[in-house]
Amino acid sequence: MSLPRFFLAVRPAAENTLVALGAEAARHLKALRLRPGDALEVVLGDQPWSADLAELDRAKATARLVAPLSEDRETPFALEACLPLPAQLSLFDEWLAPLVELGVTRIQPVVYARSEYDPAKTAARMERWTRIIHSACEQSHRSRRPDLGPPIPFEALIAWATPQRWVAYELATDRANPSLQPGPLAFTSGPEGGITEAEFAALAAAGWQPVSLGRSILRAVTAPVALLGAVQFLLHAQPGPQA
Numbered sequence: 095m096s097l098p099r100f101f102l103a104v105r106p107a108a109e110n111t112l113v114a115l116g117a118e119a120a121r122h123l124k125a126l127r128l129r130p131g132d133a134l135e136v137v138l139g140d141q142p143w144s145a146d147l148a149e150l151d152r153a154k155a156t157a158r159l160v161a162p163l164s165e166d167r168e169t170p171f172a173l174e175a176c177l178p179l180p181a182q183l184s185l186f187d188e189w190l191a192p193l194v195e196l197g198v199t200r201i202q203p204v205v206y207a208r209s210e211y212d213p214a215k216t217a218a219r220m221e222r223w224t225r226i227i228h229s230a231c232e233q234s235h236r237s238r239r240p241d242l243g244p245p246i247p248f249e250a251l252i253a254w255a256t257p258q259r260w261v262a263y264e265l266a267t268d269r270a271n272p273s274l275q276p277g278p279l280a281f282t283s284g285p286e287g288g289i290t291e292a293e294f295a296a297l298a299a300a301g302w303q304p305v306s307l308g309r310s311i312l313r314a315v316t317a318p319v320a321l322l323g324a325v326q327f328l329l330h331a332q333p334g335p336q337a
Contacts, residue, residue, distance in 0.1 A: 098126060099135040099142070099232045100157075101239060107138050111159045112148055120155040123147065135163065137231075140238050167237050172278040173325065174200040174256055175318055178285035179245060181210040183219050185286075185315045190223060194230035194240060196322045201227070203245040208287040216245055248293060252300045256280035259302040262317045263294055272303040274328045281305070281325075283317040 100119050107113075113136060115123075128134070132147050134157060142163040149156040175198045177189055186203070193201065201223075205211045224242055231239050258275055262283035282302070283289070289297075298304065307320050 096235060097133055097135050098123065098128070099137065099235050101137045101228060101231055103139070105138055107141070107143065107159055109159055109161060113138070113145075113157050113159065115155040115157055117153050120150060120153060123150055123155050124152070135235075137237060142237055165237060167235060169197040169199065169326075169329065171276065172199045172256070173197055173322065174202060174278070174280040175322065176202045176204050176251060176254070176280055176282035177318060178206045178283065178314065179203050179209040179211050179216065180285045180314055181208075182286075183215060186219070186223065187226060188315050189318055190226045191230040191233075192319045193322055194227055194236065195234040196319070196326055197236075198240050198322060199238070200241045200243065202243040204248055204251060204282065205245055206248050206285050207290050207293060209285045211245065213245075220244075251282060251302070252296055254280055254300075254302075259297075259300075260305045260321070261289070261294065261297050261302045262307055262312075262321050263304040264288060264311050269304060271305050274325060279325065281318070281321050283321065284314060286314050288314075 100115055102113060102115070105113070115136070123134075128147055128150065130147050130150060134145050134147055136143050136145050136157055136159070142165060144160040144163055145157040146160060147155065148158040175193055177186065180186060190201070203216070220242070227240060227242060256278045258272070258277060258279040260272065260279065260281040262281070294304075305321060307317060307324070312320060
């Protein structure tokens, strides 16, 4: 059974340092029935540590750092999910945990033509999305938390600089799927109703390569997770690519 893991802000760290975990962590540890002396893990910035529980009560928890952990759980290069803002913002919630578990390193909301973008509602949702990402990182034992960017207009994708850029597109293009190359990858897909033909044409002209995810039409909430799952399969089906 894996040990509970908690992400904390960067701070000076050394063996036997005591670090506060906070009220939410305390509630989680109590639910797990952990007691002082039990083992756990904390991540300070990008550095995971083995630790043990030093103190636990209803309102707070304190961990004692034991030793830095040497591990390599992260994908060897950046995986940037340029996600469409959907009409139902709750769909964005559904994307986050599985994409974090599958190793995404950046989550970038994008306003497509068929998005229903309300700046106030989206801004109010950003804190919730940050919490979901944080929790998914702890659950999946990530070593780093993905970046969450503010919403950008579709046009910003035209100038996106990542070398590999894939767009999941449901219409036939008579092209084979691109081969995964070692190096950063950005991918995108459409909101409910899909990417418009004009948007796809603009992406293709800017170097985004179309990707098919099968013969059926996938829901907006399914496509990004299916695409990143395929990427992880390819990463582990060939000798390990390096950044």
